[in-house]
Amino acid sequence: xxxxxxxxxxxxxxxxxxxxxxxxxxxxxxxxxxxxxxxxxxxxxxxxxxxxxxxxxxxxxxxxxxxxxxxxxxxxxxxxxxxxxxxxxxxxxxxxxxxxxxxxxxxxxxxxxxxxxxxxxxxxxxxxxxxxxxxxxxxxxxxxxxxxxxxxxxxxxxxxxxxxxxxxxxxxxxxxxxxxxxxxxxxxxxxxxxxxxxxxxxxxxxxxxxxxxxxxxxxxxxxxxxxxxxxxxxxxxxxxxxxxxxxxxxxxxxxxxxxxxxxxxxxxxxxxxxxxxxxxxxxxxxxxxxxxxxxxxxxxxxxxxxxxxxxxxxxxxxxxxxxxxxxxxxxxxxxxxxxxxxxxxx
Amino acid sequence: xxxxxxxxxxxxxxxxxxxxxxxxxxxxxxxxxxxxxxxxxxxxxxxxxxxxxxxxxxxxxxxxxxxxxxxxxxxxxxxxxxxxxxxxxxxxxxxxxxxxxxxxxxxxxxxxxxxxxxxxxxxxxxxxxxxxxxxxxxxxxxxxxxxxxxxxxxxxxxxxxxxxxxxxxxxxxxxxxxxxxxxxxxxxxxxxxxxxxxxxxxxxxxxxxxxxxxxxxxxxxxxxxxxxxxxxxxxxxxxxxxxxxxxxxxxxxxxxxxxxxxxxxxxxxxxxxxxxxxxx
Numbered sequence: 001x002x003x004x005x006x007x008x009x010x011x012x013x014x015x016x017x018x019x020x021x022x023x024x025x026x027x028x029x030x031x032x033x034x035x036x037x038x039x040x041x042x043x044x045x046x047x048x049x050x051x052x053x054x055x056x057x058x059x060x061x062x063x064x065x066x067x068x069x070x071x072x073x074x075x076x077x078x079x080x081x082x083x084x085x086x087x088x089x090x091x092x093x094x095x096x097x098x099x100x101x102x103x104x105x106x107x108x109x110x111x112x113x114x115x116x117x118x119x120x121x122x123x124x125x126x127x128x129x130x131x132x133x134x135x136x137x138x139x140x141x142x143x144x145x146x147x148x149x150x151x152x153x154x155x156x157x158x159x160x161x162x163x164x165x166x167x168x169x170x171x172x173x174x175x176x177x178x179x180x181x182x183x184x185x186x187x188x189x190x191x192x193x194x195x196x197x198x199x200x201x202x203x204x205x206x207x208x209x210x211x212x213x214x215x216x217x218x219x220x221x222x223x224x225x226x227x228x229x230x231x232x233x234x235x236x237x238x239x240x241x242x243x244x245x246x247x248x249x250x251x252x253x254x255x256x257x258x259x260x261x262x263x264x265x266x267x268x269x270x271x272x273x274x275x276x277x278x279x280x281x282x283x284x285x286x287x288x289x290x291x292x293x294x295x296x297x298x299x300x301x302x303x304x305x306x307x308x309x310x311x312x313x314x315x316x317x318x319x320x321x322x323x324x325x326x327x328x329x330x331x332x333x334x335x336x337x338x339x340x341x342x343x344x345x346x
Numbered sequence: 347x348x349x350x351x352x353x354x355x356x357x358x359x360x361x362x363x364x365x366x367x368x369x370x371x372x373x374x375x376x377x378x379x380x381x382x383x384x385x386x387x388x389x390x391x392x393x394x395x396x397x398x399x400x401x402x403x404x405x406x407x408x409x410x411x412x413x414x415x416x417x418x419x420x421x422x423x424x425x426x427x428x429x430x431x432x433x434x435x436x437x438x439x440x441x442x443x444x445x446x447x448x449x450x451x452x453x454x455x456x457x458x459x460x461x462x463x464x465x466x467x468x469x470x471x472x473x474x475x476x477x478x479x480x481x482x483x484x485x486x487x488x489x490x491x492x493x494x495x496x497x498x499x500x501x502x503x504x505x506x507x508x509x510x511x512x513x514x515x516x517x518x519x520x521x522x523x524x525x526x527x528x529x530x531x532x533x534x535x536x537x538x539x540x541x542x543x544x545x546x547x548x549x550x551x552x553x554x555x556x557x558x559x560x561x562x563x564x565x566x567x568x569x570x571x572x573x574x575x576x577x578x579x580x581x582x583x584x585x586x587x588x589x590x591x592x593x594x595x596x597x598x599x600x601x602x603x604x605x606x607x608x609x610x611x612x613x614x615x616x617x618x619x620x621x622x623x624x625x626x
């Protein structure tokens with residue numbers, strides 16, 4: 001069953017700016033969907049519309065079986081975790097967790113029970129009587145999640161909740177968040193501009209660009225078969241190599257190089273290949289020269305040129321130095337082709 | 347380093363002497379009796395009349411009606427000071443709340459209209475203000491003393507700046523938590539503004555306590571006289587040859603200075619906290 005169904009949703013601001021241009025997304029029960037895209041792509045606007053903090057210009061948002069377009073945020077049965085936590089600074093942790101429940105008029109003992117339960121799940125029991133400013137960033141983050149959990153919502157909305165934490169803590173909280181969401185079996189939408197976060201957290205990823213959905217799919221689908229050059233360039237670090245080619249009879253011509261492709265397409269196109277799928281091979285068909293090497297620790301990123309277009313290869317060996325020449329093979333099965341005009345996958 | 351500190355302290359000590367000297371002299375002089383002061387002028391030594399003078403000032407029923415004590419005047423001053431400060435805080439907080447959180451036509455325009463009243467202090471509009479209060483029948487009442495003074499452009503401005511610095515996310519979190527406009531104001535904004543309110547209370551209390559012109563106009567009944575006014579009242583001599591009660595006038599001046607001074611000493615830390623940092 002669908003927990004959330006977004007149908008043709010449009011957001012137009014009073015000054016005429018179109019922030020969201022007709023988006024369709026469905027979130028299944030218990031699923032964690034990540035909205036990812038560069039800043040200004042409309043992902044936060046979309047999330048805020050689901051939360052009810054922004055009006056929906058056109059289209060419908062259906063949450064747990066009812067259209068919520070005109071329903072106040074508090075009545076929507078959602079819970080939101082904000083980027084800057086948005087904890088009430090003058091209230092204790094307990095106060096922060098229980099404030100929403102008190103406003104709903106829940107009986108005292110039920111509030112106490114829910115707060116204790118959330119505190120236990122998040123291991124913040126010992127901080128319950130502290131004020132937010134006495135807590136570290138990670139602890140505040142937990143309190144913010146606690147405030148969401150006690151509401152027992154139909155869906156969690158996360159608005160870049162980890163972006164204020166340092167890298168190490170972020171990785172740890174990311175894992176915890178994922179486990180927590182699994183355990184609660186509550187649907188969730190997670191907004192981020194960080195594609196690593198998107199890949200690691202998501203059951204499904206929604207890639208947004210300029211107010212439109214570029215692709216919806218599992219992390220694997222989005223990574224392996226990006227629907228457009230935008231997705232190919234946005235997901236994956238380093239991004240996919242994108243080369244302007246002309247395809248003829250199963251062969252793509254890049255400058256003087258001939259790359260075999262598994263496609264019957266003919267004419268101009270864009271060829272995409274992931275840097276780590278290019279094989280270094282002394283017998284390979286393409287020879288190139290190392291222009292620069294980036295050390296990444298586990299691997300190295302070798303910058304070279306193929307048919308005079310920039311081309312990167314991820315490799316494990318240490319021997320590459322600028323000026324070295326080497327040969328590669330491009331496996332036809334790993335190649336994606338995109339339309340040159342629209343950027344869509346062919 | 348050491349010489350710098352010495353110099354700093356010298357400057358401060360000179361400043362303190364210049365500022366506090368007159369007050370000290372007023373205290374010492376008020377411990378003499380009026381005839382001695384009349385003959386010998388201001389005194390630095392200690393006369394023996396201190397307690398008696400202050401008892402007289404506080405509890406002797408004087409004035410034209412013979413019913414007004416210093417204590418009553420102190421109470422009137424307190425009512426004016428507190429009413430003035432609390433009124434200003436309430437009104438300016440509500441005004442700032444409306445301006446910052448509600449979108450209504452010409453909102454910014456109205457803010458600047460309120461702000462421009464800074465150009466029209468009481469002294470400029472004193473006649474029309476008197477006329478209005480008089481026609482409302484509020485002469486000789488606490489309401490008449492306080493109400494016309496509680497609109498405050500400065501307070502509104504301070505609270506507006508403060509509210510604008512409260513993160514939007516907090517407003518949104520409260521909305522999701524089911525706090526309507528009223529709840530948000532009471533549960534979130536008011537507690538957040540505590541230090542701010544304290545700072546404004548101190549300033550406004552002192553201003554209200556020291557009001558002189560307005561009370562003179564609005565109250566003619568001695569039962570509404572404030573301490574600040576009382577000082578002059580004491581010096582008034584009804585029979586030409588009588589010697590004015592210099593000692594009592596000075597004592598009253600000291601008494602009139604005490605509460606604002608105390609308020610500042612007691613709330614000083616909160617005051618500074620309110621001006622430099624806010625809990626957000």
